[in-house]
Amino acid sequence: MRVTIAEVARRARVSKTTVSRVLNNKSDVDAATAVRVREVIAATGYIPSAGAVSLAKGRTRLVGVLVPALSPPGIGEVLQGVADVVEASDHSLLLSTTNRGADSLERFTRQVRAHAFDGLLLLDPPAAVTDNSALRDSDLPVVVIDGARAPFPSVAGDDAAGAAAVARHFLSRNRRRVAVVTGPGDRATARLAGFRSVLGEAGVPFADDRVAEAAFTAGSGRSAVRRLVASGLVFDAVFACDDVVAAGVLIGLREAGRAVPDDVAVAGFGDLPLSAFTQPPLTTVRRPLRALGEAAARRLLGKLLGDAGETPLTGPTVLPTDLVVRASAP
Template sequence: MSATISDVARAAGVSKSTVSRVLNTRGEVDVVTATRVREVIAGLGYVPRSGAVHLARGTSHALGMLIPSLTWPWMGEVLQGVADEAESAGYGLLLFTSAGGPSSMAHFTTQVSARAFDGLLVIVPEGGLDPVTEMRQGGMPVVLIDDHGHHRPTLPSVATTNQTGGMSAAARLHTCGRRRPLVITGPARFGCVRDRLKGFTDILPPTLVCEGEFTWETGRTAVERALAQDCDFDAVFAHNDLIAAGAMSALRAVGRSVPDDVAVVGFDDLPMARHTEPPLTTVRQPMRAMGSAAAGMLLARLRGTPLPDEPQIIPTELVVRESA
């Protein structure tokens, strides 16, 4: 079993608060006592938790961020927006993923219990909303970066206009004279997928809807399946840019021209969207702005400003390029 702050205090013959002051380099502890405490820490191999190191000052001066995975294509943009705000305010950033499932969440929960950070930003992992809600109820300031349509009045959030984004994609295809769209979605369990599909179908009824993952392979296989079924489509609305790139690859493989034969619209506006062949018309998600706004909201809360009851909405934007 690893040593605790109580073990250090007992071996050094001082109180836990004295150990804490030594860890925080507070000047109230005399040199002899401080030296003895440090010798005991070294001898016991005590590794202080972040919460213990900062106990005397009452704050870690760090933000925590929980995300499902670092591999999501737009995650870097969100993280950059958060990091910019945190750095400008003099805060550090502790990043946690749930990629390891229950073991990842268990480790993360120990960091929450240790108060290793002052507030938490969350892109909610699957099955992670209830634990995050409990953390907020336990006193941890929490702000969601809400790309998947998780709306709870008890959890402040920054969100975007997925339904309006779907409408703008449909309106663009309609303007281009397309009336028989193939829609390739992500998993229907995500609120953003349902919102994008509803916005699109309110404007332009699909010829066929194919559900898949947010991957290049989903776009390729969906187009191949539609062609095998003799589906007569003149447009593709893909629920992210990776799906759109896969769809364009499948169309190119069978000699279909984009946009002459089939117009294609994606969603996200990843950097790759400017470099597909042809460059991709897409709906821009303001991911960096969402990260920045969420971090700013959380930092304001730590300075005493109450968190808002309603989500802060940052709108999507249609970016027109050659594919439509």
């Protein structure tokens, strides 16, 4: 059973108001009393709720942000968009990751149950987070970034439309024998579907043997294109569902003696900083990373602050993507 502020107060032999004052670092609490309260908090593992942290305010004025990790490319841009909006509203960010698997999920669950934040942004969350019973049973406002996870509203880029733009670009350059290097997850699935839909509308054959699986790493992109070459498949264009994977595809094609773009055109997805510096520079789809963070934060704060001018906190928000043409597929 979760430890309450009343239990902390009982064990420390003080009132709940005194516990709250200690949590808020008030100077009018006797030093010895404050030490005793903090020792009880440490011993019990108590996590303060919004009300316990600030009885006067009634809210934490914290926005929780949960991300898979901080290392994947593009996460910093999304978080910057979140920070720009949240900090301008006089709220602060409480950032956590799911890096540590079950331990991270347990800590996240404790924070949700303790109402450690007023609202929550989930960036590309795994099912273990969105299916978390504590989160679903709470009344916390939640917005998902880059993933439509029921029953939560979401903000995402139009990945299917971006991939469709790549397919149309290839066809406009008479590249009709195309291959795709895809990856795991909902976003890669949406990109592959958008790409295939345009080929189908154009009557261009596209069998499953033209799809190679990869993880979101350059090494897996290199291996995937090696498999395509070794299979004897004839192709004059490759769409990689991620820029990092596309960088590996370029290396694999170079090692196979295929010139880019003369023999094979290559396109990626994301417009990460590296895409302008590959050899040759990469044609890709620009995702609105900072705008995703900004839009998600605005939606969440609109709910928290009761701003009638904000988009209601239901359903998806989809932001447009743009095709950036460079030398790998001019």
